[in-house]
Amino acid sequence: MDVMANVKVESDVVIDRLMEVFRSVGYDGASMAQLADATGLQKASLYHRFPGGKQEMATAVLDHVSEWNQRQLVDVLYSSASPKTRLTTALRSISQLYDGGRLACILRALSHGTAADLFRQPIASIFTKWVDAFAHLAQDLGFDQQTSRHLGESTLVRIQGSLILAQTLNQPTLFEQALHDIETDFLIN
Secondary structure (H helix, E strand, O other): OOOOHHHHHHHHHHHHHHHHHHHHHHHHHOOOOHHHHHHHHOHHHHHOOOOOOHHHHHHOOOHHHHHHHHHHHHHHOOOOOOHHHHHHHHHHHHHHHOOHOOOOOOHHOOOOOOHHHHHHHHOOOHHHHHHHHHHHHHHHHHOOOHHHHHHHHHHHHHHHHHHHHHHHHOOOOHHHHHHHHHHHHHHHO
16 A cells, blocks of 8 residues: 555544544534544644644544545435435445444534534535435436425435434434335335
C-alpha cells in the first residue's frame, strides 16, 4: 500500500472513531478526552489534525457521512439499474449503516443542543438528498410527482422514527420491519 493510501485509511479510521463518540454522547456530550481516547491520539495530535477543535471534527464526520450518502444512496437510487435493484441495494445499505437498527443516527446526534445551529444546513442537505433520491426512484417506478415526493419524505420519516423506536424499546426488528414496509410501498405500483 502506498503512503497516500495508508494516510487515507488512517484518516477514515479516525473519522469512524470520532463518529462513534458523537453518535454515543452527542456533540455537547463529547469531551476532548473522550475523542482522544476513542482515536488513540493525544489531544495535541487531534488539534494538529483538526485545528478547529471539536467543531472541525464534527464537520469532518458530517463530510464523511455526506460522501457515504452520495455513494451508497444517491448514486445508487439514480443509477441505471432496475428500480427494484436500486431500492433493495439502497435499503440494504441503510440496514448496514444502522447495524439493523442497533446504531443511532449520527445526523440526529448532531442535530440538537449547540450542534443544532452549527450543523443544521449540512444535515438538512443530506436529508434532502435522501428524500429527492427516493422520490426519483418512485417516479421511475411509475408514481406521479406528488405521490413520489410523499414516498420520498415518508421513507425518511419511517427510517428515522423506526430507529428511535427500535433503540428505545431495544427491538431492532422494528427497524427492519420498517425497511420491509418501505420496500413493499415502493413496489406496490
